[in-house]
Amino acid sequence: MKRIALTMLALLCTLTLTACGSDTAKGDDKEVLTIGIDDTFAPMGFKKDGKLVGFDVELAEAVSKKIGKKVEFQNIDWDLKETELESGNIDLIWNGYSITEERKKQVLFSDPYMENRQIIITTDKTGIKTKADIKDKTLSVQKNSSAYDAVMKDKDFVAGLKDGKPTQFDTNNDCFMDLESGRSDAIVVDETLARYYMKQQDNGVNYVVLDENFGTEEYAIGMRKDDTELCKHINKAMQELKDDGTFDNIKDTWFK
Numbered sequence: 001m002k003r004i005a006l007t008m009l010a011l012l013c014t015l016t017l018t019a020c021g022s023d024t025a026k027g028d029d030k031e032v033l034t035i036g037i038d039d040t041f042a043p044m045g046f047k048k049d050g051k052l053v054g055f056d057v058e059l060a061e062a063v064s065k066k067i068g069k070k071v072e073f074q075n076i077d078w079d080l081k082e083t084e085l086e087s088g089n090i091d092l093i094w095n096g097y098s099i100t101e102e103r104k105k106q107v108l109f110s111d112p113y114m115e116n117r118q119i120i121i122t123t124d125k126t127g128i129k130t131k132a133d134i135k136d137k138t139l140s141v142q143k144n145s146s147a148y149d150a151v152m153k154d155k156d157f158v159a160g161l162k163d164g165k166p167t168q169f170d171t172n173n174d175c176f177m178d179l180e181s182g183r184s185d186a187i188v189v190d191e192t193l194a195r196y197y198m199k200q201q202d203n204g205v206n207y208v209v210l211d212e213n214f215g216t217e218e219y220a221i222g223m224r225k226d227d228t229e230l231c232k233h234i235n236k237a238m239q240e241l242k243d244d245g246t247f248d249n250i251k252d253t254w255f256k
Contacts, residue, residue, distance in 0.1 A: 034073075040172065043192070082222075085224060110238065111238065116191055137161065143168040
C-alpha cells in the first residue's frame with residue numbers, strides 16, 4: 001500500500017511539473033508568440049480607428065515572418081510587464097522597451113534596434129526653462145517606466161520636487177493630459193512617443209521641450225532568460241531586415 005501511495009505521489013508531481021512548464025515553454029518551440037504591449041504607446045504600438053498599428057507592430061510582424069513564427073499582440077498593464085513575461089502570459093515585451101540595468105536582472109534583451117531619450121516637457125504657461133526651475137513643482141511620469149527609473153536616479157532632483165517624488169500614471173497619455181490641464185507642471189516621457197503625440201495635437205496647448213533631459217537609452221526586445229535560441233533568431237532576422245532596407249522602410253513610415 002505504501003509503494004502504491006509513493007508511485008501515485010511521484011506521478012502527481014510529474015503531472016504538476018508538466019502542467020506548470022507548459023505555460024512557460026520556450027519561445028523557440030512555439031508556433032505563435034504572444035507580444036505584450038501598452039496599446040497607447042504611439043507611434044510604437046497603439047490603437048488607431050480600432051486597429052493596432054505602429055512601428056514596433058510592423059517590425060514584429062516582419063521579424064516573425066523571417067523566423068517562421070506567427071505573432072499575436074496582448075495589451076498588458078505596463079507596470080506588470082516583467083511579471084506577465086515570467087508567468088508565461090506573454091513571450092516578448094516589444095513596445096518601446098528600454099534596456100536598463102535593473103531590467104537586465106529579470107529579462108534577456110535582444111540587440112538594441114533604436115535610440116531614445118527621456119525628455120522633459122512643460123507648457124509656456126509654467127515659466128519652466130530648466131530642470132532647476134522644477135523645484136517645488138509637480139512632475140509626472142508613467143508608472144514603472146524607464147522615465148521613472150531615469151528620474152529617480154537623480155536623487156537631488158527628486159528631493160526638490162513637490163511631495164519629494166514624481167506623480168505616476170498608468171500611461172504616457174495620462175501624463176500629457178495632466179500637463180495640459182495644468183495639474184502637472186512638467187512631465188518626463190520617451191522622446192519617440194512625445195514628438196509623435198505633440199505633432200498630432202490641435203488643442204491650443206503650447207508645449208515646451210527643455211534642452212536638458214534625463215539621458216539617452218536604447219530600445220530592445222525583452223524575453224525570458226532561457227530563451228537564448230529565440231534571441232539568436234530574432235537578432236539574425238533583425239539584422240537581415242536592416243541589410244535589405246525593410247527596417248528603414250518601416251521606420252520612414254512612422255518617423256519620417
